[in-house]
Amino acid sequence: MKPPVSEPIAAPIAARVHGELFAAVALAIGVFVLYWPSATVEFVRLDDWQYVVDNPLVRSPSWQGVARVFSEVRKPSTVDGYYQPLTMASLMLDGMLSGPDAPSPFVFRLTNVFWHALASIAVMLILREAVGGIWIPLVCAALFAAHPVQVESVAWISQRKTVLSGFLALSATWGYLRYRRTNQTGWMIAATGLFALAVLSKPTTVLIPLTWPLLDRWPLRMNSNWRALSPVLAIMVVAGFVAWLSQAGSGAAVATPRLSRVAPVALAAIGQYAGNLLWPMELSPYREIRGITGWSDPMVIGAAIGLVVLFVTAWCLRKRAPAAWVALICFLMFLAPAVGIVRFDETIVADRFLYLPIVFALLPIAAIASWSGRQSPRHAGWAAALTACFIIPLGALNRAQQGVWQDSLALWTHVASVCPHMIKAQYELAVIKLELGMPEQALTHAQNTLYPDNTNSQHHFVYGRALIETGDDVNGEKMVKFALSLGLGPQEPWAHMALARVNILRKDAAAARDCITRAQATGDVDASEYAVLADAAWRKANLADFAVELYDMAIARGGPEIIWRWNRGGALEQAGRDNDALAAYDDVLGEFGRARALPPPEFVQARTALARRIAASQPTTQPGDEPRDDGK
Numbered sequence: 320m321k322p323p324v325s326e327p328i329a330a331p332i333a334a335r336v337h338g339e340l341f342a343a344v345a346l347a348i349g350v351f352v353l354y355w356p357s358a359t360v361e362f363v364r365l366d367d368w369q370y371v372v373d374n375p376l377v378r379s380p381s382w383q384g385v386a387r388v389f390s391e392v393r394k395p396s397t398v399d400g401y402y403q404p405l406t407m408a409s410l411m412l413d414g415m416l417s418g419p420d421a422p423s424p425f426v427f428r429l430t431n432v433f434w435h436a437l438a439s440i441a442v443m444l445i446l447r448e449a450v451g452g453i454w455i456p457l458v459c460a461a462l463f464a465a466h467p468v469q470v471e472s473v474a475w476i477s478q479r480k481t482v483l484s485g486f487l488a489l490s491a492t493w494g495y496l497r498y499r500r501t502n503q504t505g506w507m508i509a510a511t512g513l514f515a516l517a518v519l520s521k522p523t524t525v526l527i528p529l530t531w532p533l534l535d536r537w538p539l540r541m542n543s544n545w546r547a548l549s550p551v552l553a554i555m556v557v558a559g560f561v562a563w564l565s566q567a568g569s570g571a572a573v574a575t576p577r578l579s580r581v582a583p584v585a586l587a588a589i590g591q592y593a594g595n596l597l598w599p600m601e602l603s604p605y606r607e608i609r610g611i612t613g614w615s616d617p618m619v620i621g622a623a624i625g626l627v628v629l630f631v632t633a634w635c636l637r638k639r640a641p642a643a644w645v646a647l648i649c650f651l652m653f654l655a656p657a658v659g660i661v662r663f664d665e666t667i668v669a670d671r672f673l674y675l676p677i678v679f680a681l682l683p684i685a686a687i688a689s690w691s692g693r694q695s696p697r698h699a700g701w702a703a704a705l706t707a708c709f710i711i712p713l714g715a716l717n718r719a720q721q722g723v724w725q726d727s728l729a730l731w732t733h734v735a736s737v738c739p740h741m742i743k744a745q746y747e748l749a750v751i752k753l754e755l756g757m758p759e760q761a762l763t764h765a766q767n768t769l770y771p772d773n774t775n776s777q778h779h780f781v782y783g784r785a786l787i788e789t790g791d792d793v794n795g796e797k798m799v800k801f802a803l804s805l806g807l808g809p810q811e812p813w814a815h816m817a818l819a820r821v822n823i824l825r826k827d828a829a830a831a832r833d834c835i836t837r838a839q840a841t842g843d844v845d846a847s848e849y850a851v852l853a854d855a856a857w858r859k860a861n862l863a864d865f866a867v868e869l870y871d872m873a874i875a876r877g878g879p880e881i882i883w884r885w886n887r888g889g890a891l892e893q894a895g896r897d898n899d900a901l902a903a904y905d906d907v908l909g910e911f912g913r914a915r916a917l918p919p920p921e922f923v924q925a926r927t928a929l930a931r932r933i934a935a936s937q938p939t940t941q942p943g944d945e946p947r948d949d950g951k
């Protein structure tokens with residue numbers, strides 16, 4: 320039987336635990352306060368629909384759905400991209416909490432903030448193992464949490480994979496450091512399990528164990544235990560193969576391995592990442608690196624010089640200041656997949672790729688602050704205070720960057736300002752402004768997508784829609800039909816609905832009905848599309864009976880939308896079916912009464928005017944005017 324722990328030993332342990340707990344709670348509260356604006360905004364048109372809004376597995380979560388996302392290795396059926404089953408399961412849990420009828424972005428966004436808070440605590444624990452103390456690790460973890468480059472990973476719902484895998488990978492790293500400090504096998508088992516969960520959340524975390532032997536050199540100053548690492552390395556091999564399979568299935572383009580082509584772009588990307596860390600004034604989920612074709616580009620030359628200087632300096636100081644050398648190698652190692660070797664969409668520089676590398680950039684800062692503290696406790700206070708001074712401006716920039724993600728219009732307007740030549744940004748703005756009822760502005764953006772020899776059917780389709788919305792039906796119809804000839808895939812039903820609108824404006828209900836039939840035959844059509852056509856038939860084409868028919872379609876598919884039912888009454892009134900219109904109005908007003916809410920005044924006025932007209936049209940009789948029976 321082991322003797323009880325004596326008070327002189329137990330007291331420091333208890334103080335350590337209490338200090339860590341207090342710091343963790345304070346850090347988590349700070350993260351939630353800082354990122355609260357991100358938790359209160361809507362879904363954005365950047366994968367949120369694919370991951371959540373239109374994803375049947377997330378909207379209607381089930382154990383069968385969980386089994387499905389884990390079994391779809393090569394090509395997931397509901398999302399584009401690589402194998403990330405744990406991330407999808409996490410989103411499905413949020414879908415269950417949010418409810419299937421109308422998913423709440425608040426639940427999904429708040430969960431992202433939650434995982435970021437836990438990741439920040441893991442950073443604090445790693446730095447505590449590295450340099451000791453509590454204040455320096457806490458302040459550096461706060462820098463990790465508040466840096467504006469983290470906004471993209473936290474505010475963007477589809478980046479659940481980044482914050483979730485980040486927490487798991489960082490926790491695995493902390494577990495490994497604890498194992499090496501204590502030589503307790505349980506910590507290594509925990510680190511291995513957390514690493515396996517991390518790669519199930521995001522495959523790029525497969526590189527995290529490669530940093531552990533470097534951490535053996537500093538801060539642990541030990542020789543690496545490769546035998547203990549063998550299970551982790553085996554998981555790395557399997558996870559790397561799965562990542563390659565899923566990435567190949569997603570259609571991501573692998574860059575040409577010729578050094579003359581890859582290296583200049585990679586250097587320019589590294590320079591941009593360094594700039595985003597040191598001067599985070601113009602961050603964006605997309606960023607163009609245009610015209611980087613060789614070594615003579617000024618951006619490439621500057622990045623190459625800077626990288627050589629860093630390497631030489633870190634190498635020369637590797638014995639006196641090993642933290643800088645370890646940090647540089649780990650930073651570049653983890654950033655390598657995001658500098659051009661694998662192309663992600665239309666960008667190779669994005670803030671989300673810095674989520675984990677920034678941790679290693681904090682190592683020299685923590686080491687310098689800790690060294691100052693060892694020289695004098697007074698210096699430690701000044702070092703922590705000086706480091707903390709950066710949190711205030713970073714927090715202000717963080718809040719400003721969160722404003723970029725408040726809605727789809729703000730997001731893509733920002734991307735277009737950073738990347739004025741990016742076709743994707745112009746296309747998204749055209750679609751958004753069409754939805755917001757700004758067809759003239761949408762037309763300008765749509766025109767910007769039609770570069771020479773453009774054969775993208777979606778771009779031609781949105782341009783045709785904008786032409787139709789601005790009154791150019793002839794050219795709009797030609798453009799939509801051209802888009803159909805190129806092949807619109809899932810967007811084909813909407814193209815037929817756009818052609819139906821053209822025929823409605825021409826007062827050709829039969830042709831419009833034929834287009835609607837083709838739309839229904841090629842896929843599902845949102846209820847709101849029927850309502851849009853109904854509005855055009857009622858307000859612009861004076862096809863009242865056809866408008867009633869279209870409103871009925873919208874209501875049957877989209878539920879009891881009050882404005883659709885009220886407009887249906889207006890179409891009935893226009894068709895001369897006053898009694899049916901009055902019944903439709905009374906039905907809507909009755910719903911307001913059952914909900915104990917006041918209807919809009921214009922609703923009451925329209926219903927009252929119709930009732931008076933109906934009353935005025937009824938035959939009236941006066942007393943004594945009754946027909947008499949003359950007996951004839």
